[in-house]
Amino acid sequence: MSGTRTRRPRGDAQRNRERILAAADEAFREQGTGASLEGIARQSGVAIGTLYGHFPNRRALSAALLRERHAALFEFGGELPERASALDALGEWMGAVAVHAAAYRGLAALLMESLDDEASELHEACGRMAAITEALLTAARETGAVRGDVTAADVHALMNAAAWMREQVPEEQAEHLLGLLVNGLRPGGEAGEGRRSGPRR
Template sequence: MSDHGSAASSGKRALRSDAQRNRDRLVESAAALFSAEGVDTSLEAIARRAGVGIGTLYRHFPTREALIEVVYRREVEALRDAADELTRMQEPDEALAQWMQRFVDYIAAKRGMGESLKILFESKSPLFAETSGIIPTTLKTLVSRAVEAGKIRADADSVDVLHALSSIYAAAAGPDWRERSRRLVRLLMDGLRYGAER
């Protein structure tokens, strides 16, 4: 009998499935709490929100940085996937506008992981090399489509847009940070639409 068959008959396959669900819940909970509460989020709070014990968290993620690495990768890939979904469902300028609002949520989570991301960077983690081109490439595609459709100004440059978006990372923290950031993104989008062919 194959290993696969042995695993299925012994029930180990179901256990792996449960473990995967626990892992997924931990990653989702961590992303939500890092975004909402920032750097002070405790691993105990993440485990509690995921409905598992702290021992389960440590079995999947032996260090805070191990969890951060998976959450960060998930956030970047979610932005890429959102662009594909929005492009299918929205006009090019609206797809860009909604994607930029989702970028605010990505930045919120990134701010919450800041210190651990710095540790990962200093440890030469391959995470950044593997994910560095995803967001610029995704944004370039969205901007190009909106320009080609005449929905935003012809001289719009995705590099400039990304610089403007990334500036919200350094904005002063506060209870209204997210709303201020969303307002700035709306203003940026208004500027991109100004003078477009329509």
């Protein structure tokens, strides 16, 4: 009857894992989530097989890389409701997510598809993001600052679109564009299948 059912993880494995993560962060930052995994392995001084031993695929690697980052994001999101106006809180949240999702080129697309894909390593994180979005959106809607026909899924898409744009234009313009996106949530030109409607009668 052994007390420790599993061996302690090997020290070299832990070291390698960390070196791979460091190299991957640098590569993804510079070349996007499509960066060469062989290059990352090379950079970490590890064989390609070792990299795959630690991370079975590209998404697993991204997910590991994003774990802490996500934690910080969620914490920030949790504190937002105490902020000034509900619309401001929502806007800040969208900005934070957009910045986050623009960390690596291609990440926004990854997050976008992971919302519905249960198999994705990023699915859980997306779920938590969605919950925060939902809460902030509901609060904003209740103050009448946001159109009634805007869903959390819409906001998710818009945040990621903001991140996508951030990959393509200078930061200053990206900031401005985010302002336009948030502005679009406000009541005004309800598309409307027939009825014109105001947010809540």
